Amino acid sequence: RWGRAQEVYSEDPVLSGYLTFMFVDGGQVGNETKPKYWQAAACCKHYAAYDLETIPVDRYHFSAKVDARNMWETYMPVFDMCVRAANGAHVMCSYNAINGVPTCGDPKLLNGILRDQWKWPGFVVSDYDAWANIYRSHAYCPNMTCAAATGLNAGMDQEVGSDLAIAQLQAAIDSHMTTEEAVTTAFKRLFRIRLQLGMH
Secondary structure, eight states: OOSOGGGOOOSOHHHHHHHHHHHHHHHTSBOSSOTTSBSOOOEEEEESSOOOSSSSSOTTTOEEOOOHHHIIIIIHHHHIIIIIISOOSEEEEOSSEETTEEGGGOTIIIIIIIIIITOOOOEEEESTTTTTHHHHTTOOSSSHHHHHHHHHHHTOOBOOSOSTTGGGHHHHHHTTSSOHHHHHHHHHHHHHHHHHTTOO
16 A cells, blocks of 8 residues: 555545545635635645556656546546536645656646636646656657756646746747746746735
């Protein structure tokens, strides 16, 4: 078993989903002095199919082999409750890949499910350096400029850890791999949550 019991309430996806909903919904209510602002901005993590540290391979290089049925019946119910039902403020994409595609660079997983299918308005943040790992550990891209563009175009908004990926965004724009509009969209998503927290 994975040792992070505090991040996984139960082996039952439905039970975990309901417990997650209550935790997120309770944390994001208005505070006593300014009820229109959230007390906290909950993070739904680690998205997705992520449940190992080192066996059979370290989490930075692991690619989960997941078919559609297992994805939707096992891994997605908790995120559905956290993101869509409870309106969690942000999602953290995980270190691993799914079927060969790094989660932080997967447009179907980020923009596709979260934004197009679930109509979620929040922001996506990488696990520590996971955006950069699109290039560094997964070798999904030939260089960091490609990784920066791949993450942003897939739906990434914020890099946690270093600035290895986001430091290459200007080069990615100059190379026509992404656009200034994509950067502006990410910025707006981040600042919408800051405003929701009363940070203005």
